[in-house]
Every structure is written in structure tokens, then in C-alpha cells.
Amino acid sequence: MTFPRAGQWRYVVVDGFTGNHSYPPVQIGARGAGAATVAGARADDDGGGIAFDRLGLTALAGLAAAGLVVVPARRRARGGDDRGPAAASG
Numbered sequence: 001m002t003f004p005r006a007g008q009w010r011y012v013v014v015d016g017f018t019g020n021h022s023y024p025p026v027q028i029g030a031r032g033a034g035a036a037t038v039a040g041a042r043a044d045d046d047g048g049g050i051a052f053d054r055l056g057l058t059a060l061a062g063l064a065a066a067g068l069v070v071v072p073a074r075r076r077a078r079g080g081d082d083r084g085p086a087a088a089s090g
Contacts, residue, residue, distance in 0.1 A: 003028045018053045 003009055006028050013021045 006030045 008025050008027050010025045
């Protein structure tokens with residue numbers, strides 16, 4: 001991202017998946033002055049919030065993985081045939 005001039009800037013990232021993500025203002029220095037810093041925050045500060053979108057996706061992936069293990073195990077325990085009792089011939 002390139003800012004047209006030095007100063008304080010606000011920005012929003014639209015990721016096209018989970019929506020818009022607003023961030024605190026950043027102070028942009030003159031060209032070659034060094035890295036941008038977030039106004040009022042340390043450089044190593046990640047915001048301190050919980051990323052609920054990532055937490056939700058992780059939980060969903062865990063459930064899907066558990067389903068891939070449990071369903072085949074239940075089928076093997078039942079003898080591998082889910083069609084029910086066989087019809088009597090005679």
C-alpha cells in the first residue's frame with residue numbers, strides 16, 4: 001500500500017470473505033523515514049482482541065476432522081453395512 005503523502009491516515013481492509021476490517025489510524029512519515037506506526041500503540045501490539053473468525057473456522061475444521069474419524073469407525077463396528085436387515089428369501 002502506498003500513501004500519497006505523509007500524515008495520519010485511517011484505513012479499512014475489505015477482504016472479500018469475512019467483511020470489512022477497520023484499523024486504528026497510522027502515522028505515515030516522509031518517504032524513507034522508516035516504518036509506519038499505529039497512533040497510540042506499540043509496534044508489537046496485535047490489538048489484543050480475539051479473532052473470532054479464525055476461532056470459528058478452527059472449531060469447524062476440528063468438527064469435520066472428528067466426523068471423518070468417527071463415522072468410518074461406527075460403520076466398521078456395525079459390520080460395514082448400513083442398509084439394515086436383509087430380506088428373508090424363501
